[in-house]
Amino acid sequence: MQHTGIATLDQLINLLTRLPGIGRKTAQRLAMFVLKSDPDYAQQLAQAVLNVKSEIHFCKRCFNIAEDDLCSICADPKRDVSKICVVEDIVDIMAIEEAHVYHGLYHVLGGAISPLAGTMPEDLHIRELIERVKSEAVKEILMALNPSTEGEATMIYISRLLKDSGVTLTRLASGVPFGSHLEYLDSATIGRAIDSRREL
Ligand SMILES: [Zn+2]
Structure with missing residues (x-):
């Protein structure tokens, strides 16, 4: 050096x-x-x-960036509160918002489960997501995790926890290349993956 x-x-x-x-x-x-x-x-x-x-700090509800207690998405009365889109990072929200096809709320996990990198479920905002499912009027959880081994593992972990919760669990349609990051995909691809999401 x-x-x-x-x-x-x-x-x-x-x-x-x-x-x-x-x-x-x-x-x-x-x-x-x-x-x-x-x-x-x-x-x-x-x-x-x-x-x-x-x-700037983090939204108390979804962990997006916020200037007040709630982020601009959580504070927007026009958003569909029956849907929560689960993402790994804040940049994923920005990528999905650019596609203009999703109008529900979000939940930022803060990463994905990766025992190799030392990221365990308790390091992520998974507990807070389960609490939201219990206390909010949620009907659908859309898992928009990165298509990677870690993203898949995280999705499976969360779907097990929510199996008996009564909410519909969906995931992005296949067609998003494995190993890619949502933030690097163009908004048309993200839009299609959301529009044709499928039930888990
Ligand atoms: Zn928020």
């Missing part, structure tokens, strides 16, 4: 390297860009990073 020898610059490069998808070379390029940019930009960038942490 190369260092610039300037402690403040190295610190910025090291912090940028921790961002997903950012290697050392890219981190150096970004750090140099900040260094050469005008002071206003650096100020705004730093403030925007702080604001994200201080002003």
